[in-house]
Amino acid sequence: xxxxxxxxxxxxxxxxxxxxxxxxxxxxxxxxxxxxxxxxxxxxxxxxxxxxxxxxxxxxxxxxxxxxxxxxxxxxxxxxxxxxxxxxxxxxxxxxxxxxxxxxxxxxxxxxxxxxxxxxxxxxxxxxxxxxxxxxxxxxxxxxxxxxxxxxxxxxxxxxxxxxxxxxxxxxxxxxxxxxxxxxxxxxxxxxxxxxxxxxxxxxxxxxxxxxxxxxxxxxxxxxxxxxxxxxxxxxxxxxxxxxxxxxxxxxxxxxxxxxxxxxxxxxxxxxxxxxxxxxxxxxxxxxxxxxxxxxxxxxxxxxxxxxxxx
Numbered sequence: 362x363x364x365x366x367x368x369x370x371x372x373x374x375x376x377x378x379x380x381x382x383x384x385x386x387x388x389x390x391x392x393x394x395x396x397x398x399x400x401x402x403x404x405x406x407x408x409x410x411x412x413x414x415x416x417x418x419x420x421x422x423x424x425x426x427x428x429x430x431x432x433x434x435x436x437x438x439x440x441x442x443x444x445x446x447x448x449x450x451x452x453x454x455x456x457x458x459x460x461x462x463x464x465x466x467x468x469x470x471x472x473x474x475x476x477x478x479x480x481x482x483x484x485x486x487x488x489x490x491x492x493x494x495x496x497x498x499x500x501x502x503x504x505x506x507x508x509x510x511x512x513x514x515x516x517x518x519x520x521x522x523x524x525x526x527x528x529x530x531x532x533x534x535x536x537x538x539x540x541x542x543x544x545x546x547x548x549x550x551x552x553x554x555x556x557x558x559x560x561x562x563x564x565x566x567x568x569x570x571x572x573x574x575x576x577x578x579x580x581x582x583x584x585x586x587x588x589x590x591x592x593x594x595x596x597x598x599x600x601x602x603x604x605x606x607x608x609x610x611x612x613x614x615x616x617x618x619x620x621x622x623x624x625x626x627x628x629x630x631x632x633x634x635x636x637x638x639x640x641x642x643x644x645x646x647x648x649x650x651x652x653x654x655x656x657x658x659x660x661x662x663x664x665x666x667x668x669x670x671x672x
Contacts, residue, residue, distance in 0.1 A: 375407040376407075381415040389626070393627070427612075431613070452553045462513055463513055466506040472489075523573075524650055532575075533575050599660075604660055624639040633658040635653070
């Protein structure tokens with residue numbers, strides 16, 4: 362599909378990296394897919410910097426530079442979560458007013474050592490602080506325990522539809538909305554941001570699929586529409602584990618040091634998707650989500666060195 366043949370713009374997709382370091386090939390592959398999903402359907406494409414925590418100075422700027430070097434474009438403005446704390450407070454105030462929150466004084470260790478919530482996986486919150494009395498809360502405050510704020514969920518599971526995985530039902534526990542240090546939690550911030558940016562298409566790694574029912578449920582509680590989801594397979598290292606920067610030549614700067622151009626990196630990523638092309642725009646022609654690989658891509662020794670003969 363050429364640029365001129367794209368359908369009229371409607372809705373938006375996004376890519377939302379955390380500026381904890383440089384993007385690796387797995388991140389870049391997901392960014393490319395999110396761009397292809399959005400642009401092939403005439404959607405706007407936004408970038409959101411999730412910089413509420415784990416921020417390394419200069420990382421966000423390098424990430425944006427790498428995406429641009431690959432040929433990805435985006436619609437302004439770039440959204441920075443650190444500038445939107447008032448919007449997260451407003452959403453939390455709405456939930457507090459509706460009686461759908463409670464304070465939680467549990468430590469991470471206490472949660473891990475407790476039994477899982479009913480029908481929930483290990484790590485799901487078991488509701489320890491859900492029904493504390495005012496006196497019990499006062500005792501915990503007096504002991505100096507910081508209080509996180511949790512959603513008082515009215516369901517234990519929620520069903521979503523995913524373009525890759527089909528119908529998926531996952532646990533919805535009393536998840537954290539605001540951490541004990543006052544930082545808005547990821548599950549809250551992402552729901553508020555997607556709704557206020559008009560994001561109706563969320564393309565991201567399938568490691569985030571288990572948390573998606575929580576987010577979709579929270580969207581309904583806040584009166585927001587649920588986006589269309591597509592959780593794409595990850596990139597793995599030779600040991601079958603999720604790719605990380607410690608796995609070698611995995612960032613754009615690493616590949617450049619091997620003599621590999623951004624166009625060759627795009628061609629490598631395209632090949633991992635069963636496509637050929639050395640620019641994102643070239644990959645728009647004939648892009649079809651239903652033909653994408655359903656299995657993870659393993660970055661092995663054969664593609665850890667400079668590629669040759671790429672389109």
